[in-house]
Amino acid sequence: MKIYFAPLEGITTYIFRNAFSGIYGQVDKFFAPFISPSEKCPITPRERKDITPENNPGINLVPQILTCRSEYFIEAAKELHAMSYNEVNLNLGCPSGTVCAKGKGAGFLPETLALQRFLDDIYSYSVSDDMKISVKTRLGYYNPDEFYDLVDIFNNFPVSELIVHPRIRSDFYKGEPRKEYFAYALEHSKIPLVYNGNIFNCKDYDNLLSEFGSGPDPVMTGRGLISDPSLADKLKGLTTETDFAKFRRLHDTVYHAYQETMSPDINVLYKMRELWSYWQILFDGCERDFKRLMKAKKYEEYEDILNRILQTKEE
Numbered sequence: 153m154k155i156y157f158a159p160l161e162g163i164t165t166y167i168f169r170n171a172f173s174g175i176y177g178q179v180d181k182f183f184a185p186f187i188s189p190s191e192k193c194p195i196t197p198r199e200r201k202d203i204t205p206e207n208n209p210g211i212n213l214v215p216q217i218l219t220c221r222s223e224y225f226i227e228a229a230k231e232l233h234a235m236s237y238n239e240v241n242l243n244l245g246c247p248s249g250t251v252c253a254k255g256k257g258a259g260f261l262p263e264t265l266a267l268q269r270f271l272d273d274i275y276s277y278s279v280s281d282d283m284k285i286s287v288k289t290r291l292g293y294y295n296p297d298e299f300y301d302l303v304d305i306f307n308n309f310p311v312s313e314l315i316v317h318p319r320i321r322s323d324f325y326k327g328e329p330r331k332e333y334f335a336y337a338l339e340h341s342k343i344p345l346v347y348n349g350n351i352f353n354c355k356d357y358d359n360l361l362s363e364f365g366s367g368p369d370p371v372m373t374g375r376g377l378i379s380d381p382s383l384a385d386k387l388k389g390l391t392t393e394t395d396f397a398k399f400r401r402l403h404d405t406v407y408h409a410y411q412e413t414m415s416p417d418i419n420v421l422y423k424m425r426e427l428w429s430y431w432q433i434l435f436d437g438c439e440r441d442f443k444r445l446m447k448a449k450k451y452e453e454y455e456d457i458l459n460r461i462l463q464t465k466e467e
């Protein structure tokens with residue numbers, strides 16, 4: 153079974169990816185948060201820093217592009233090819249208001265004619281430059297039934313993998329994924345499929361197994377892998393427990409790496425707070441400490457509270 157780490161903007165940065173992949177070995181592919189090319193600049197220096205192979209040693213990384221302009225996509229893809237990438241991913245799922253208003257991400261899905269022209273262009277490029285292009289999509293913008301046409305459209309192109317997050321734009325990341333539409337894709341898609349959405353534990357994966365009769369394989373998980381970094385080990389049957397020694401190493405590696413690249417304290421602590429909003433569920437009974445941890449403004453204060461929380465998991 154293959155496991156892909158979903159892109160989470162602001163969270164799965166190169167710093168996090170390096171820390172994670174050095175400690176947990178079971179993720180087969182990482183997807184980088186989107187880059188958003190413009191006319192002047194296919195890849196900004198900040199985006200470049202995150203995806204450059206020098207900052208991602210030994211990580212099987214797929215950069216992702218968010219745009220509805222094929223010429224911008226192709227310029228960015230060419231630069232990524234020059235950096236030695238041979239796969240890029242197209243984002244057709246981002247539900248953010250500003251992104252969709254510009255016709256990008258999930259906002260591109262209802263524009264089926266423009267989408268087909270765009271796919272014509274980028275897959276002509278893909279063949280000429282020997283660059284694989286995978287797609288990460290939602291079911292539609294307004295209505296999940298848009299997915300039927302989308303599957304037909306994607307089937308006309310050499311999409312290397314189709315990652316389906318079975319929600320529509322207005323679902324954002326809430327509620328149950330509409331799994332019956334993934335079942336439809338299993339029957340009708342000619343493209344290798346990847347399931348994405350709400351895999352937080354082994355039971356969630358087992359439910360998918362019973363829903364679809366087999367697989368799905370590969371699966372992509374984002375929030376589940378952040379919340380419990382041992383999840384890939386668990387899904388692959390290598391362990392049943394969350395390893396808190398590894399968790400501590402992950403925490404410390406990320407924390408120290410952010411300290412080396414960011415200042416002042418509070419900016420590093422904002423990054424850590426974002427991670428703790430996912431990690432909290434690993435630590436029952438620490439609610440009062442978490443409230444204080446989330447308000448800490450200095451490293452010393454943060455580390456005091458952190459040690460108290462982590463001690464609850466030490467034998």
Ligand SMILES: Cc1cc2nc3c(=O)[nH]c(=O)nc-3n(C[C@H](O)[C@H](O)[C@H](O)COP(=O)(O)O)c2cc1C
Nearest residue numbers: 158159160161185186317349350351373374375376
């Ligand atoms: C904070 C956050 C940032 C995200 N950033 C991206 C992104 O840059 N590109 C993308 O394709 N999806 C992005 N997503 C969506 C995730 O990749 C994934 O599809 C979604 O979280 C559902 O999977 P999960 O239930 O396993 O987390 C983001 C989601 C969240 C919550």
